[in-house]
Amino acid sequence: MAFEFIVSELAARRAASLLRQRQIIEQVDGRTLLVDGQPYLNFSSNDYLGMAHSDDLKLAAAQAAPDWAAGSGASPLVTGHSQAHAKLEAHLAEHLGRERVLLFNSGFAANQALIQTLMSHGGHILADKLSHASMLDGALASKAKLQRFRHNDMCHLAGLLASAAGDKLVISEGVFSMDGDAAPLLDISALCQQHQAMLYIDDAHGFGVNGDLGLGAGSMLEPAQLPLLMATFGKAIGTSGAFLAVPEDIYAYLVNFARHYIYSTAMSPLLAAITLTSLKLLQKQPWRREKLKENIQLFREKARQLALPLMDSQTAIQPLLIGDAQQSLTLCQKLKAQGIWVTAIRPPTVPQGSSRLRVTICASHTKADITALLDALARGMGNDA
Ligand SMILES: Cc1ncc(COP(=O)(O)O)c(C=O)c1O
Structure with a gap:
C-alpha cells in the first residue's frame, strides 16, 4: 500500500x-481561556506582557482599521510593500x-529565509543543539555543512569554529523556547569575531521583554557583535509576524534572493500598523x-519551597522537568481538572526523557493566579504534604 508510513507513524x-x-x-483575556465552555487559568501563552488582549492594543487596532487594508494583496516586490510596512521597518531599524x-x-519563514539564502554557496553552519526547528530546517535546506554544538557550550563551539572552513555562520537563540535559559551573548559574539564567523540570533522570546526598553539581544550587542538578528511579533509584542535586522548588503541580497520573502504575500498592512x-x-x-519580573520571582520562590523540578531559567518560560511523556500528560490532566491550563512538551520537540510542563508566566497574571497554579502543581505532584 502506498503511503503506509502514515498509519504506522501515527500509531507509534x-x-x-x-x-x-x-x-x-x-481566548478570554490575557489570563484565562475557555475550552468546551470551561474556563481555565492560562499558563501556556507566549503573550508575556499581556499585550495581545490589552485595551491599549484593541484601541490601536480600532484606530488603525480605517487607514490600512487587512491584506497586502501581493508579495513585497510586486505591490505588497506599503507605508505601514516601511514605517514599522524604519522604527525597528x-x-x-x-x-x-x-x-x-512568521519567524519560521524569517529563520529559513536568512539561513538558507545566506548559506546558499556552502560554508559551515554551527548551531546550538537547542536551536529552533525553523533554524535547523533553514540550515538543512542550505548548501552549507551543519554541525551542532552542545547547548551553550562555548568550548565545544570554539573547537568546531577552529576546524570549520569557508563562510561561517553561528546560530543560536537569545532565550531558548523550551528551556527558558539565555545564550551567553557576549561570549558567543567574541568567539565569532575571533574566527571571522557571522552571528545570527533568534530572539523570539527575548524581544519585547529583555534589555533596554525591551529591545532584547539587539540592544545588548552592537551591530558589529551581532550582525544578524531575528525576532517575532507573535510573543511579547502581542501580534504576529517577524523581522530580520541586518546590514545593508545582506538586506539587498535577501530582497533579491530570499525565496520566502520574494514568493510570499506581504504581511497585512493593518497588522504592521498595529504592531508598530x-x-x-x-x-x-x-x-x-516589571510586573512580569515580579511574577517570575514569585513563581520561582514558591516553586523552590515546594521542591518543584524547576529548570535554570530566569525568564517567563519556567519549565518543570518531568522526564516521562505519559507522566507529563497525566499531570496536565490533573491541572486541567483544577482549572489550570499548562501544556506538556514531549519528544521530538525536546530530547527523549526530558518531557516537561512548559509553564509560562505573564504580566497579566495576578498573585492569586500564580498561587492557584502552585497549589494545583503541589497537589498534582504530591508535594503538598
Ligand atoms: C525560538 C523561536 N523561533 C521562531 C519561532 C517561529 O516564530 P513564528 O511563530 O513567528 O513562526 C518560534 C515559535 O513560534 C520560536 O519559539
Whole structure:
C-alpha cells in the first residue's frame, strides 16, 4: 500500500503518548481561556506582557482599521510593500541601531529565509543543539555543512569554529523556547569575531521583554557583535509576524534572493500598523516588564519551597522537568481538572526523557493566579504534604 508510513507513524506516536491533537481555544483575556465552555487559568501563552488582549492594543487596532487594508494583496516586490510596512521597518531599524529591517509573515519563514539564502554557496553552519526547528530546517535546506554544538557550550563551539572552513555562520537563540535559559551573548559574539564567523540570533522570546526598553539581544550587542538578528511579533509584542535586522548588503541580497520573502504575500498592512503601535506602547509601559519580573520571582520562590523540578531559567518560560511523556500528560490532566491550563512538551520537540510542563508566566497574571497554579502543581505532584 502506498503511503503506509502514515498509519504506522501515527500509531507509534499514540502508543508512546506522543500524539499531537488540536483543540479549539477561546481566548478570554490575557489570563484565562475557555475550552468546551470551561474556563481555565492560562499558563501556556507566549503573550508575556499581556499585550495581545490589552485595551491599549484593541484601541490601536480600532484606530488603525480605517487607514490600512487587512491584506497586502501581493508579495513585497510586486505591490505588497506599503507605508505601514516601511514605517514599522524604519522604527525597528532606528531603535535597534541596525542598518536595515525586513518583515516576514512568521519567524519560521524569517529563520529559513536568512539561513538558507545566506548559506546558499556552502560554508559551515554551527548551531546550538537547542536551536529552533525553523533554524535547523533553514540550515538543512542550505548548501552549507551543519554541525551542532552542545547547548551553550562555548568550548565545544570554539573547537568546531577552529576546524570549520569557508563562510561561517553561528546560530543560536537569545532565550531558548523550551528551556527558558539565555545564550551567553557576549561570549558567543567574541568567539565569532575571533574566527571571522557571522552571528545570527533568534530572539523570539527575548524581544519585547529583555534589555533596554525591551529591545532584547539587539540592544545588548552592537551591530558589529551581532550582525544578524531575528525576532517575532507573535510573543511579547502581542501580534504576529517577524523581522530580520541586518546590514545593508545582506538586506539587498535577501530582497533579491530570499525565496520566502520574494514568493510570499506581504504581511497585512493593518497588522504592521498595529504592531508598530504595540512596540511604541511597550517602550512607554515599563510596568509590564516589571510586573512580569515580579511574577517570575514569585513563581520561582514558591516553586523552590515546594521542591518543584524547576529548570535554570530566569525568564517567563519556567519549565518543570518531568522526564516521562505519559507522566507529563497525566499531570496536565490533573491541572486541567483544577482549572489550570499548562501544556506538556514531549519528544521530538525536546530530547527523549526530558518531557516537561512548559509553564509560562505573564504580566497579566495576578498573585492569586500564580498561587492557584502552585497549589494545583503541589497537589498534582504530591508535594503538598
Ligand atoms: C525560538 C523561536 N523561533 C521562531 C519561532 C517561529 O516564530 P513564528 O511563530 O513567528 O513562526 C518560534 C515559535 O513560534 C520560536 O519559539
